[in-house]
Amino acid sequence: MNGPVILWNWLASEERGEQDCACPDGTGEVVVLPSLQAEAIEDDCACPDGREAVLLASPVGRGVRRQRASGLYRAALPDRHEVVFQPLGPAAVVVLNRTAAHILDAFALPATPAQVLPRLPGLATDAFHRAVDHLSALNLLQPTEGRTPSPALPASPPTxxxxxxxxxxxxxxxxxxxxxxxxxxxxxxxxxxxxxxxxxxxxxxxxxxxxxxxxxxxxxxxxxxxxxxxxxxxxxxxxxxxxxxxxxxxxxxxxxxxxxxxxxxxxxxxxxxxxxxxxxxxxxxxxxxxxxxxxxxxxxxxxxxxxxxxxxxxxxxxxxxxxxxxxxxxxxxxxxxxxxxxxxxxxxxxxxxxxxxxxxxxxxxxxxxxxxxxxxxxxxxxxxxxxxxxxxxxxxxxxxxxxxxxxxxxxxxxxxxxxxxxxxxxxxxxxxxxxxxxxxxxxxxxxxxxxxxxxxxxxxxxxxxxxxxxxxxxxxxxxxxxxxxYCRVYKTLFLEVLRLEGLRLLRWKDRRDQDAGR
The missing domain is CATH 3.20.20.70 (Aldolase class I)
Incomplete structure (x- = not known):
């Protein structure tokens, strides 16, 4: 089984001076790709406060039962990839390859990572756990006990x-x-x-x-x-x-x-x-x-x-x-x-x-x-x-x-x-x-x-x-x-814009792989 690939775009990251992440070598690795060559958008209004700081879901222990979030929006992309949107997540666009999607769907019912891993033969243990950690941080996987799912809103007022x-x-x-x-x-x-x-x-x-x-x-x-x-x-x-x-x-x-x-x-x-x-x-x-x-x-x-x-x-x-x-x-x-x-x-x-x-x-x-x-x-x-x-x-x-x-x-x-x-x-x-x-x-x-x-x-x-x-x-x-x-306009086109960004992330990830000779 090929390694899980998780691409996501978080524009707030580069506003805090973060650079693009290089894709690690090896098919057993999780690839996490924040925004590609993004810049802050300039408009005639003050930026909404969410662009100041984004709250990723808190890490949870590997023994904690978790489940695939409900209400996910999913759309197919080329080469067995898909774009996933979690309305309460910190990133509007998350792209998963087939392996990462399999990991997500393996948590359709509440389970611990240790219970799910045997169902995914051929997947390296470390890569699996890293993928679970990232899917959890993006609110695509959620703990089933002791926590109520909440939106990944800014942790503090605008800075x-x-x-x-x-x-x-x-x-x-x-x-x-x-x-x-x-x-x-x-x-x-x-x-x-x-x-x-x-x-x-x-x-x-x-x-x-x-x-x-x-x-x-x-x-x-x-x-x-x-x-x-x-x-x-x-x-x-x-x-x-x-x-x-x-x-x-x-x-x-x-x-x-x-x-x-x-x-x-x-x-x-x-x-x-x-x-x-x-x-x-x-x-x-x-x-x-x-x-x-x-x-x-x-x-x-x-x-x-x-x-x-x-x-x-x-x-x-x-x-x-x-x-x-x-x-x-x-x-x-x-x-x-x-x-x-x-x-x-x-x-x-x-x-x-x-x-x-x-x-x-x-x-x-x-x-x-x-x-x-x-x-x-x-x-x-x-x-x-x-x-x-x-x-x-x-x-x-x-x-x-x-x-x-x-x-x-x-x-x-x-x-x-x-x-x-x-x-x-x-x-x-x-x-x-x-x-x-x-x-x-x-x-x-x-x-x-x-x-x-x-x-x-x-x-x-x-x-x-x-x-x-x-x-x-x-x-x-x-x-x-x-x-x-303009509410109807927004709602009509939300998913189409998200799919477009998924295509863009996938296109430029492939370009980077080609440039790296992979």
């Missing part, structure tokens, strides 16, 4: 405080779905410094270990000198406080010259660029109506040529839904990460131009996009960004960090809970503890844990979408405890 720094409300584009009033107001240096001091002060007060800054607007590169100044200030504060620092610029990609790109590369500041595919010109024209797609595409290619890999943010509306496969192909051709953001309403848009895509059209277009990905499976994972606010990177109770680990600072130093509510500030940067002020807001939408959302609390997918964007749900229903308006 990173994310702050959106709205450098300016000026922009050179007139995007059809923009939620901002473009007043032209720009943050001054004194306000920016006060904002950074408030952010780092808040992070220390609340026990965060790192700060993530999102330089945004408007178009932040309209005031690149301010961005550079704040970057230097942030570095000094990080050194002084001992906090980690991550930075990203959210840009429309039309004004980034070579000097700016070099600065971002050398400063290790990530770059996210909006790209909407063939409909880009219609959705994201310059002020005055001229298309911006050609310039943005050139910027992306120039960034790559200078050693800077931008992340692409694709907004899906009724106007570009059919061309979604082409937008995805553009990213894959360049080896770039991307995320698909479903239109969430502007709050000021005209009802004469409905931008919300029809559900059936959206599902059909997403399936076509998944087919494009399957044709050219990349060495990096995409499962954290294919279904809007769904993050299959790790289980989580909240869809975003609003009210928990997120600050949005406008050009005047006022602080809101969410960038889409930037015109409704709650506090300001001169407040001693702005995060507490945000956490006690009772009006408007509430970022509830998924267990408190109707029709979500019993859903098997609840810890992977966490109910979707609460602001959008509140805008459309007047309540925050309902599922996302």
């Amino acid at each position: 990173t405080l994310t702050a959106w720094l709205h450098l300016t409300s000026a922009c050179n584009l007139a995007c059809t779905y923009c939620y901002l009033r473009l007043t032209g107001e720009t943050m001054d240096v004194a306000t920016g410094r006060a904002a950074l001091q408030a952010i780092f002060r808040t992070a220390q007060r609340h026990g965060f270990s790192a700060v993530k800054l999102k330089y945004a607007g408007g178009e932040p590169t309209l005031h690149f000198d301010l961005l550079q100044t704040l970057h230097r200030e942030a570095l000094a504060l990080a050194r002084r406080t001992g906090l980690g620092l991550q930075e990203v610029v959210l840009s429309n990609g039309t004004r980034l010259d070579d000097g700016m790109l070099d600065f971002l590369r050398d400063a290790a500041i990530r770059l996210a660029i909006s790209w909407d595919g063939p409909a880009h010109d219609a959705q994201r024209p310059f002020v005055g109506g001229r298309g911006s797609a050609a310039r943005v595409a050139r910027t992306i290619d120039r960034a790559l040529a200078r050693g800077l890999r931008p992340h692409l943010s694709i907004t899906v509306t009724a106007h570009n839904v059919e061309s979604l496969p082409e937008a995805v192909a553009f990213a894959l051709d360049r080896g770039l990460l991307f995320n698909l953001n479903f239109y969430r309403g502007t709050g000021r848009g005209t009802p004469l131009v409905p931008l919300t895509p029809d559900e059936d059209r959206l599902i059909a277009a997403l399936r076509q996009a998944l087919a494009v990905i399957e044709e050219r499976l990349p060495p990096y994972s995409l499962i954290a960004g294919l279904l809007d606010r769904v993050s299959l990177a790790a289980p989580h109770r909240y869809p975003c960090g609003v009210g928990h680990a997120y600050l949005v600072v406008d050009p005047r130093g006022q602080i809101a809970r969410c960038q889409m509510e930037i015109e409704h500030p709650v506090t300001d940067v001169w407040t001693e503890d702005p995060l507490t002020s945000l956490r006690v807001v009772n009006g408007g939408f509430q970022n509830l844990p998924v267990e408190q959302r109707e029709r979500c609390r019993a859903c098997p997918w609840r810890y992977w979408c966490a109910g979707g964007c609460p602001l959008l749900t509140h805008r459309l229903t007047g309540r925050s405890d309902r599922p996302s308006p």
Whole structure:
């Protein structure tokens, strides 16, 4: 009997600096493969808390009876492999070869490993026990006595405080779905410094270990000198406080010259660029109506040529839904990460131009996009960004960090809970503890844990979408405890996305084996 192979993808691991695991030699070994060349997904929201830390099931003794978890989702993959999803497990995607699947199924009834091993002749004892340990850690095997199965949720609160720094409300584009009033107001240096001091002060007060800054607007590169100044200030504060620092610029990609790109590369500041595919010109024209797609595409290619890999943010509306496969192909051709953001309403848009895509059209277009990905499976994972606010990177109770680990600072130093509510500030940067002020807001939408959302609390997918964007749900229903308006889209495509990631893991595991001459 060949050795068991267990592949799984845990995006949180590389965020903590872990490297890819090399496949060990010998058919008697268990192969455990965390994410392959994965990077953190950049989007316009604060990351859900599950991406901060994942709780693997506690180890259990070999004399403990265990059983295959109930409610597993399983789908066949090539070469007698299969993808397995455990709704309460720490990894969305687990790929098993035939031997590993046999081991899992041998525990269909409660048994100890010692009782099961004789039923699997030809399997090395050490390999069997390692496989059982990994299947147990992934919650695919569960103890039958003394423990109640529970979700593998983060063991602690988020460790990173994310702050959106709205450098300016000026922009050179007139995007059809923009939620901002473009007043032209720009943050001054004194306000920016006060904002950074408030952010780092808040992070220390609340026990965060790192700060993530999102330089945004408007178009932040309209005031690149301010961005550079704040970057230097942030570095000094990080050194002084001992906090980690991550930075990203959210840009429309039309004004980034070579000097700016070099600065971002050398400063290790990530770059996210909006790209909407063939409909880009219609959705994201310059002020005055001229298309911006050609310039943005050139910027992306120039960034790559200078050693800077931008992340692409694709907004899906009724106007570009059919061309979604082409937008995805553009990213894959360049080896770039991307995320698909479903239109969430502007709050000021005209009802004469409905931008919300029809559900059936959206599902059909997403399936076509998944087919494009399957044709050219990349060495990096995409499962954290294919279904809007769904993050299959790790289980989580909240869809975003609003009210928990997120600050949005406008050009005047006022602080809101969410960038889409930037015109409704709650506090300001001169407040001693702005995060507490945000956490006690009772009006408007509430970022509830998924267990408190109707029709979500019993859903098997609840810890992977966490109910979707609460602001959008509140805008459309007047309540925050309902599922996302995109719930049917999520549920329809969950398994297809998981299968796709299983194929990707299997493809690149095979490539590695070939490269190693195995």
